Amino acid sequence: MVEDWNLVKDRLLFIDILRIIGITLVVSQHVITDSGLWSSLRQFYFNISIFDIYHVYYGNIGIWLFIFASGCSLALNHRDVDTLAKAKDFYAKRLLRIYPVYWAAILFNLAVLNRVIPALSIRDYIEMFSGFQAFFASTLNDFYGKVNGAFWFVGVMVSLYLLYPILLVMIRKHPHLSLLTFLVVAVFSRVVMNQLPWVRGYDWFPLCRLFEFGLGIYLIQTGLYLKITNPNSVIAYMSNTSFHVYLVHLPLLVLIPYNVILFLVTTLVISGMLYAFDNALKQFINTQVKNILSRLMKLKRTS
Numbered sequence: 001m002v003e004d005w006n007l008v009k010d011r012l013l014f015i016d017i018l019r020i021i022g023i024t025l026v027v028s029q030h031v032i033t034d035s036g037l038w039s040s041l042r043q044f045y046f047n048i049s050i051f052d053i054y055h056v057y058y059g060n061i062g063i064w065l066f067i068f069a070s071g072c073s074l075a076l077n078h079r080d081v082d083t084l085a086k087a088k089d090f091y092a093k094r095l096l097r098i099y100p101v102y103w104a105a106i107l108f109n110l111a112v113l114n115r116v117i118p119a120l121s122i123r124d125y126i127e128m129f130s131g132f133q134a135f136f137a138s139t140l141n142d143f144y145g146k147v148n149g150a151f152w153f154v155g156v157m158v159s160l161y162l163l164y165p166i167l168l169v170m171i172r173k174h175p176h177l178s179l180l181t182f183l184v185v186a187v188f189s190r191v192v193m194n195q196l197p198w199v200r201g202y203d204w205f206p207l208c209r210l211f212e213f214g215l216g217i218y219l220i221q222t223g224l225y226l227k228i229t230n231p232n233s234v235i236a237y238m239s240n241t242s243f244h245v246y247l248v249h250l251p252l253l254v255l256i257p258y259n260v261i262l263f264l265v266t267t268l269v270i271s272g273m274l275y276a277f278d279n280a281l282k283q284f285i286n287t288q289v290k291n292i293l294s295r296l297m298k299l300k301r302t303s
Contacts, residue, residue, distance in 0.1 A: 012076065013230040016239035018069040023242040025062030026150075027249055027267070032058070034250070036257035053190040053202060063153065063203075064212050066242075070157065071216020072225065074164055082172075087165040094161045096285060101278040102154055103129060105247035108274070109148045112251040117146050131155040134204040143199045148250050152204055159206035160213045167214050171221050182214035244271040244278065 032041045048056040081090045106128060110117070120128075127133040128145060131154035137143035145151055170178040189208045193201030202208050219225045230236055249267045256263040 011230040011236055011239075012072075012226070013228045013235070014226045015069050015072050015076075016230050016235050018065045018072075019239040019242040020235070022062040022065035022069065023245050025058040025065070026246060027264075029057060029059030029062065030150075030250060030253055031260060031263070034257075035253055035260070035263070037260070053187070053194050055202075060203075066153075067157075067160065067209055068212045068216045070160070071213040071218075072220050073216075074161075075168065075217040075220035078164070078168075081165040081168055090165065091162065095158070097282070098154065098158065098161075099131075100281050100285070101244070101274065102131060102151075102247065104277060104281070105244075105274060106147065106151075108248060108270075109251045113147060113254060116254060120146060131158055134200065137199040137204075140199055143204075148247075150246055150250050152200075153246070156204055156206060156209055160209060163206065163210075163213075164217075167210075167217055168221075171214065171217050175218055175222055179211075179214060179218045182210045186211040241268075241271050241275045244274040247271075248274060 028044075032038070032045050035041070046057055050056065054060075078090055081087055124133075124146060127136055128147060128151060131151065133145045133155070134143050134152035135155055143149075143152060167178070167182075170181075185207055186209070189205055189210070190202045193205050193208060198205070245267060248270050249263075252267050252270065253263055256266060
């Protein structure tokens with residue numbers, strides 16, 4: 001979900017489209033189920049259970065598309081994470097990409113919902129700011145957290161980022177066998193999670209999401225993807241801001257539960273502001289890192 005590319009240069013159209021469709025489905029799910037319009041929108045709701053280990057509904061399809069697109073994007077932009085040094089560099093870049101904007105979104109959520117959310121403990125803050133609140137959930141309320149029920153996804157993505165170098169090497173060496181292994185592991189993990197008392201384990205446990213993530217890596221590595229680039233800056237912008245929309249739309253839905261048009265407009269405006277802040281923050285961090293590295297090089301030369 002977190003974009004690496006410039007607005008229009010060297011982008012693949014299908015990845016951008018997947019992100020846009022994904023966030024549209026997620027927001028649609030929450031508008032139907034969490035807004036004040038349930039009575040009039042319930043006819044559009046569906047939830048199909050497959051052997052009680054996979055649940056098909058708008059939001060889950062959107063999450064699946066996000067994870068798949070992330071696997072594609074990483075495999076396209078980080079093709080050579082095959083040594084420990086490169087893996088460390090990859091981890092540092094990914095964590096810097098996701099956490100600053102995520103923390104900014106938390107502060108926005110806390111400000112918007114300050115009169116609604118219950119008192120938060122130190123543990124609540126630690127779990128939320130780490131992104132792993134769902135991993136410690138003992139109840140459904142714990143899974144959704146006290147601030148933003150969508151935050152559970154951050155821990156999943158961070159976990160998959162940590163697994164990426166291993167999955168990449170596996171697919172390079174044995175692409176077809178690796179993909180089959182990912183499918184078996186994902187299905188088995190869902191069966192196990194369904195039997196354990198962990199809340200919504202089939203959603204947050206990283207191995208349950210291994211297949212869709214690995215499938216994205218597999219398609220890029222094997223070249224089995226549409227190589228049409230995206231020259232459209234509007235589509236690129238919508239794709240870029242999909243993660244930002246994800247982070248802020250739920251608290252805005254709490255504030256604007258009955259007017260879908262106003263909610264959507266407000267969400268687009270706020271997510272655009274968060275996106276602009278995110279870009280400025282990344283530029284600042286990159287500048288500071290470069291300055292620090294430059295100073296270290298000068299000290300090394302003079303010593």
